[in-house]
Amino acid sequence: MKTYLAKRLLLMVPTLLGMTFLTYAIVRLSPGEPIEAWIRAQTGGMDPVSTFQQAEKIRARLGLKDHNYWGDDVETHLETLEKGGDAAKGRAAAELERITGKTFARDIDSWKRWWDANRADFEKTLIDPLEKALNVFHGYGTWVAHAVRGDLGKSIKFETSITFRTPDGGQSPSGNPFWLFAERVPVTLTLNVIAELLIFLIAIPVGLTAARYRGRLFDRTSTFLLLALWSIPAILMGTLFIALLCRGGQGLEWFPVSGLHSDDADKLGWGAYLADLLWHATLPVVCLVYGGLAYLAKLGRASLLENLRADFVRTARAKGLPERRVVYHHALRNSLLPMITTMVMILPAMIGGSVIVESLFSIRGMGLLVVDGAKAHDIPVIMFGTVLYGFLTLVALLGGDVLYAWADPRVRYE
Amino acid sequence: MSEAEKRDDGAVLSGPPKSYGTIVWGQLRKRPSAMVSIAVIVLLGAVGVFAPLLGGDVPIRWVENGKVSWPVFHQMTNLEYVALAGFLLVLALPLTMRLFRRGGRGVGTSPFARAMGVHLLVWLLLAATLFLARAPDRAYKAYLDRRAQADGAWFPPIAYPRDPGFKELVENFYEAPSRHHPLGTGRIGDDVLIGIIYGTRTALSIGFVAVGISLAIGVGLGAASGYFGGWIDLVLMRVAEVFMLIPGLVLIIIILAVIPASFPPIWAVILVLGVTRWTGSFRLMRAEILRIRGEDYITAARALGIPTWRLLLRHAVPNGLAPILVGATFGIAGAVFLEASLAFLGLVQTASWGTMLNDGRQHLEYWWVWASAGAAIFVTVFVYNLLGEAIRDAIDPRLKI
Numbered sequence: 001m002k003t004y005l006a007k008r009l010l011l012m013v014p015t016l017l018g019m020t021f022l023t024y025a026i027v028r029l030s031p032g033e034p035i036e037a038w039i040r041a042q043t044g045g046m047d048p049v050s051t052f053q054q055a056e057k058i059r060a061r062l063g064l065k066d067h068n069y070w071g072d073d074v075e076t077h078l079e080t081l082e083k084g085g086d087a088a089k090g091r092a093a094a095e096l097e098r099i100t101g102k103t104f105a106r107d108i109d110s111w112k113r114w115w116d117a118n119r120a121d122f123e124k125t126l127i128d129p130l131e132k133a134l135n136v137f138h139g140y141g142t143w144v145a146h147a148v149r150g151d152l153g154k155s156i157k158f159e160t161s162i163t164f165r166t167p168d169g170g171q172s173p174s175g176n177p178f179w180l181f182a183e184r185v186p187v188t189l190t191l192n193v194i195a196e197l198l199i200f201l202i203a204i205p206v207g208l209t210a211a212r213y214r215g216r217l218f219d220r221t222s223t224f225l226l227l228a229l230w231s232i233p234a235i236l237m238g239t240l241f242i243a244l245l246c247r248g249g250q251g252l253e254w255f256p257v258s259g260l261h262s263d264d265a266d267k268l269g270w271g272a273y274l275a276d277l278l279w280h281a282t283l284p285v286v287c288l289v290y291g292g293l294a295y296l297a298k299l300g301r302a303s304l305l306e307n308l309r310a311d312f313v314r315t316a317r318a319k320g321l322p323e324r325r326v327v328y329h330h331a332l333r334n335s336l337l338p339m340i341t342t343m344v345m346i347l348p349a350m351i352g353g354s355v356i357v358e359s360l361f362s363i364r365g366m367g368l369l370v371v372d373g374a375k376a377h378d379i380p381v382i383m384f385g386t387v388l389y390g391f392l393t394l395v396a397l398l399g400g401d402v403l404y405a406w407a408d409p410r411v412r413y414e
Numbered sequence: 415m416s417e418a419e420k421r422d423d424g425a426v427l428s429g430p431p432k433s434y435g436t437i438v439w440g441q442l443r444k445r446p447s448a449m450v451s452i453a454v455i456v457l458l459g460a461v462g463v464f465a466p467l468l469g470g471d472v473p474i475r476w477v478e479n480g481k482v483s484w485p486v487f488h489q490m491t492n493l494e495y496v497a498l499a500g501f502l503l504v505l506a507l508p509l510t511m512r513l514f515r516r517g518g519r520g521v522g523t524s525p526f527a528r529a530m531g532v533h534l535l536v537w538l539l540l541a542a543t544l545f546l547a548r549a550p551d552r553a554y555k556a557y558l559d560r561r562a563q564a565d566g567a568w569f570p571p572i573a574y575p576r577d578p579g580f581k582e583l584v585e586n587f588y589e590a591p592s593r594h595h596p597l598g599t600g601r602i603g604d605d606v607l608i609g610i611i612y613g614t615r616t617a618l619s620i621g622f623v624a625v626g627i628s629l630a631i632g633v634g635l636g637a638a639s640g641y642f643g644g645w646i647d648l649v650l651m652r653v654a655e656v657f658m659l660i661p662g663l664v665l666i667i668i669i670l671a672v673i674p675a676s677f678p679p680i681w682a683v684i685l686v687l688g689v690t691r692w693t694g695s696f697r698l699m700r701a702e703i704l705r706i707r708g709e710d711y712i713t714a715a716r717a718l719g720i721p722t723w724r725l726l727l728r729h730a731v732p733n734g735l736a737p738i739l740v741g742a743t744f745g746i747a748g749a750v751f752l753e754a755s756l757a758f759l760g761l762v763q764t765a766s767w768g769t770m771l772n773d774g775r776q777h778l779e780y781w782w783v784w785a786s787a788g789a790a791i792f793v794t795v796f797v798y799n800l801l802g803e804a805i806r807d808a809i810d811p812r813l814k815i
Contacts (some may be wrong), residue, residue, distance in 0.1 A: 018656040023665075027672050087678070224447075227803060231796035233751055235758045235771055236788035243778045352661020356755050370664055371759060374671035382668060386660060393659045 207300025
């Protein structure tokens with residue numbers, strides 16, 4: 001078992017490297033470098049030349065020797081504007097205006113004149129695709145080399161974390177992705193673990209009853225209703241909740257609409273604090289629960305059906321045990337096994353999917369952090385988020401396997 | 415007929431043996447949920463391909479100076495015609511199959527494969543002819559404003575522009591459902607029902623094309639991985655593992671956030687969903703091929719000297735496709751679902767139900783906008799899930815015990 005664990009842990013390394021490389025390549029090969037994206041976000045559309053110089057300054061300060069890909073973009077869009085279809089022309093013109101801050105609309109001649117006049121400033125940014133690809137490898141190598149030494153880079157979009165302060169009372173290291181995530185991971189984890197427990201508690205009796213009365217009314221209606229629930233998009237369910245049950249909506253005003261705490265939560269005692277948290281978390285948790293329910297109840301039903309048909313259940317019945325004992329002690333116990341393993345294994349997928357719920361109810365969780373980071377081309381945040389998600393998934397898979405071996409003595413890993 | 419040929423249930427064993435597809439179809443026909451969902455899916459497809467005849471401001475028939483013209487058929491793009499032809503050819507498949515079955519011999523290629531081949535050929539020929547020879551007339555003419563002067567003009571039942579101008583915006587924005595606008599109007603005075611009708615196209619094209627791409631990748635790589643094994647298997651499994659480990663939604667979000675805005679949004683969604691969601695069919699196909707590889711008929715085929723590609727395409731892959739069919743049905747539902755989520759997060763701006771739902775969410779009091787879009791997503795996702803469940807039950811041998 002120990003050897004097996006060590007082997008599995010070692011195998012995590014290449015997988016994590018593959019994942020992070022995939023993500024890094026995707027982000028880096030896309031046009032629009034992070035620094036420019038940041039400057040653009042700060043200033044709105046401004047003169048590209050001064051943006052370029054500003055970016056150079058920032059690069060010099062951060063010690064980055066990086067290329068700017070704008071030249072490529074401009075040339076591509078000019079070509080589209082000249083030869084593309086009608087819709088493509090509109091988009092190319094909009095992109096050019098966004099990049100350069102000029103408003104020539106679809107006037108191709110004005111654009112060309114401007115480009116000829118300013119081309120020299122972009123000369124060094126026109127690099128060939130091979131060099132671009134090589135830059136990806138170089139940049140990724142640099143990221144890995146820094147990351148293993150604990151230097152995760154600085155977030156471009158997020159300055160400081162709110163919760164974590166250094167022991168001397170100052171702010172946490174500015175923009176360190178680790179602290180940014182450290183603040184948000186517990187929020188997402190809490191929501192999802194509560195949701196998983198609830199799913200488990202509801203799915204077992206439903207699956208059990210459906211399996212015992214297979215083909216009868218309860219079985220058929222529950223299967224149908226759960227499938228219908230599964231088909232309701234979380235966005236629709238959340239919107240319905242907000243419209244009908246939340247403050248500021250159209251119906252009953254029972255629940256708060258955003259966040260996980262009231263504004264004055266800090267001043268509450270722990271009991272009131274917990275009640276406040278539960279009150280805020282009810283609707284988000286319901287949104288997380290209803291979808292997974294169908295999947296797990298179906299799994300429970302299938303595995304119970306299989307066990308109820310097994311020889312050991314026939315033996316138990318044959319030796320005259322009461323039906324309750326046969327079902328609960330013999331069949332159910334064996335059916336719980338695959339359910340628990342599945343629960344552990346689907347946790348990462350649930351955490352990944354909870355970004356919708358976080359966004360609906362304005363909860364500051366890790367999903368929203370990754371979305372905001374991705375929108376801003378914030379490489380340090382994206383990369384650390386990928387590492388975190390990957391690590392969580394790997395640990396969950398391993399945990400599922402280990403749990404399986406622990407619960408079922410027939411399973412042995414060598 | 416001797417007694418020995420009669421089965422317990424009284425059915426008589428005669429004629430050629432039933433194919434796997436016929437057995438599954440027979441199982442499916444017994445399930446009302448499967449039949450209803452197939453009917454709804456056909457209906458959704460019809461709404462999608464016939465959208466210009468159902469809603470819009472281009473008349474079907476137009477009379478000017480005594481001259482009769484059919485503007486909507488001139489304005490439809492080649493792609494629209496190709497989709498329409500594809501839809502009709504799929505619907506006509508059972509008829510052609512019956513034709514082949516009646517005239518065919520008992521052995522050889524199945525009627526389904528033959529009918530499929532003929533229809534595919536017709537479809538490809540038509541598509542080639544259209545794209546080579548036809549230029550649609552897409553010039554905008556304000557037919558709707560001159561409606562009163564044209565006697566004998568036929569408009570679609572919901573005759574409003576898809577993209578209304580300033581006048582509509584000022585007069586009609588966020589109008590509650592009424593006789594004129596059955597589902598009300600939206601933010602810019604647009605008719606919500608027209609939005610729903612055209613959203614069907616987006617939803618179905620994203621569903622079918624994205625799942626098609628992911629199936630092609632997954633089945634191809636899975637078959638190679640399972641059949642050849644060795645280092646090919648090792649490398650492909652690691653690649654699949656990498657894709658599986660990043661939660662799907664997170665990976666899609668990262669890719670979509672960095673795709674340049676000049677890329678057509680609908681193709682961005684299709685491509686992203688296609689290249690990230692192939693791991694499911696990859697694993698299924700690999701497992702099936704590993705199982706099939708040891709079967710006698712594969713050994714026999716190899717002993718006959720059949721080339722590897724033919725062996726894979728004709729003998730191995732078709733026998734492993736059944737579980738993938740279930741996955742594909744759920745995959746279409748999942749793609750519609752995901753597109754809605756991505757539109758909701760503001761990562762794509764397609765003319766889709768998701769975008770409508772997201773726009774409507776800003777003004778909850780105008781419930782008809784988000785409720786219509788949400789209901790459309792729910793119905794589509796639900797019928798595909800129902801069908802997937804039904805197919806899964808139909809091909810699951812354990813249920814026949």
